[in-house]
Amino acid sequence: MEKMSRREFIKGTAAASLTLLGPGLVRGTQANSRIKLGLIGCGGRGLWIAGLFVAHGGYEMFAGSDYFADRVATLGLKFPVPKERLFSGLSGYRRLLESGVDAVAIETPPYFHPRQAADAVAKGIHVYLAKPLAVDVPGCHAIAECGRKATAARLAFLVDFQTRSHPAFIEALRRVHDGAIGEPVFGEAVYHAESPWEEHYEMLRNNPDDPEVRLRAWGLDRALSGDIITEQEIHTLDVANWIMGEPPLWAVGTGGLKARPKVGTCWDHFVCYYQYANDVAVQFSGRQFKGHGTAEGIKNRMFGSKGILETEYGGAVVIRGESFFNGGRTAEIYEAGAVNNIAAFHRSIMTGDFANPTVTPSVQSNLITILGRKAAYEKRRVTWPELLKDEERLEPDLEGLKEQP
Numbered sequence: 001m002e003k004m005s006r007r008e009f010i011k012g013t014a015a016a017s018l019t020l021l022g023p024g025l026v027r028g029t030q031a032n033s034r035i036k037l038g039l040i041g042c043g044g045r046g047l048w049i050a051g052l053f054v055a056h057g058g059y060e061m062f063a064g065s066d067y068f069a070d071r072v073a074t075l076g077l078k079f080p081v082p083k084e085r086l087f088s089g090l091s092g093y094r095r096l097l098e099s100g101v102d103a104v105a106i107e108t109p110p111y112f113h114p115r116q117a118a119d120a121v122a123k124g125i126h127v128y129l130a131k132p133l134a135v136d137v138p139g140c141h142a143i144a145e146c147g148r149k150a151t152a153a154r155l156a157f158l159v160d161f162q163t164r165s166h167p168a169f170i171e172a173l174r175r176v177h178d179g180a181i182g183e184p185v186f187g188e189a190v191y192h193a194e195s196p197w198e199e200h201y202e203m204l205r206n207n208p209d210d211p212e213v214r215l216r217a218w219g220l221d222r223a224l225s226g227d228i229i230t231e232q233e234i235h236t237l238d239v240a241n242w243i244m245g246e247p248p249l250w251a252v253g254t255g256g257l258k259a260r261p262k263v264g265t266c267w268d269h270f271v272c273y274y275q276y277a278n279d280v281a282v283q284f285s286g287r288q289f290k291g292h293g294t295a296e297g298i299k300n301r302m303f304g305s306k307g308i309l310e311t312e313y314g315g316a317v318v319i320r321g322e323s324f325f326n327g328g329r330t331a332e333i334y335e336a337g338a339v340n341n342i343a344a345f346h347r348s349i350m351t352g353d354f355a356n357p358t359v360t361p362s363v364q365s366n367l368i369t370i371l372g373r374k375a376a377y378e379k380r381r382v383t384w385p386e387l388l389k390d391e392e393r394l395e396p397d398l399e400g401l402k403e404q405p
């Protein structure tokens with residue numbers, strides 16, 4: 001091989017990178033410029049994650065949209081974004097897509113995700129999508145198709161699961177898949193937490209027919225959120241899916257609204273049994289009401305023939321048994337996971353790597369939550385093949401909401 005100087009190597013690498021990116025490179029991301037980011041959904045998490053995008057250094061907070069004008073105005077003041085690139089109303093995000101953004105972060109209620117993501121990809125815009133992806137099976141299929149279209153169009157499409165980007169989880173799961181705990185025997189998945197929607201109870205109780213109140217309290221609306229098993233408890237079921245690497249054969253379940261006020265249309269607990277191949281089962285329980293001092297947390301355990309995997313979101317990650325591994329504690333995971341994903345999203349865009357590997361497993365995890373939800377709602381066994389053919393759509397009551405201010 002001919003020797004090449006460092007300068008020549010760097011020059012060649014840069015040229016190759018430009019070739020990879022080609023004409024599909026996003027508007028405004030030429031050398032020494034930042035990716036123009038639009039935030040769709042300017043609530044609490046939206047504003048928080050916008051700060052992480054800006055702190056990365058490779059993004060410019062360029063535009064924002066939210067149904068509520070007060071929220072999008074807050075974004076404009078915080079970063080700042082000029083008023084002409086701040087949009088409100090249900091269709092405000094469409095005007096954001098026409099504003100010159102290169103990429104969008106979608107942080108709206110889950111019901112809106114499939115349509116907003118599809119519209120962004122159709123406009124040639126990269127997508128950073130919050131979990132869950134969708135509230136029903138047709139929505140999950142739509143996201144899967146959207147991911148395929150993004151790859152074909154040379155666009156980045158990343159789903160923001162914090163655990164899947166954390167080094168301790170990544171290494172522990174690699175070891176498990178390499179046989180560290182032997183053959184899987186059975187697993188447990190738990191998401192026990194108090195309700196994050198308590199401040200909305202009274203408002204919704206007093207104004208049940210106000211569409212804007214329902215939208216502000218979207219986590220109490222089944223069609224907007226997908227219910228707690230999909231909207232929140234997907235975190236632990238995603239880890240279970242990551243461990244198993246394949247979908248369950250069927251599920252049974254139960255649940256209801258018993259411990260918190262009878263407000264909204266969501267349940268406050270689910271208990272499900274997922275049956276996998278080779279007589280392996282995963283037991284799941286999730287609650288969203290006061291624990292009165294009992295342990296809270298997002299935890300998974302997988303018992304194997306040679307050891308046990310234990311993980312906790314924000315806690316310890318460890319493999320016990322013949323192949324002991326201490327992954328340490330993950331107290332920083334909520335922010336660190338998002339930071340890692342934001343960096344990966346930027347890297348994907350700038351290097352032209354549009355394989356978009358987070359889409360397929362995220363769609364499967366979302367479907368697993370819906371499998372358990374459907375089994376619990378209908379009080380019967382629901383199989384995976386049956387679920388994939390399910391055409392039921394959850395449709396919220398949006399009557400009375402404004403398309404534009």
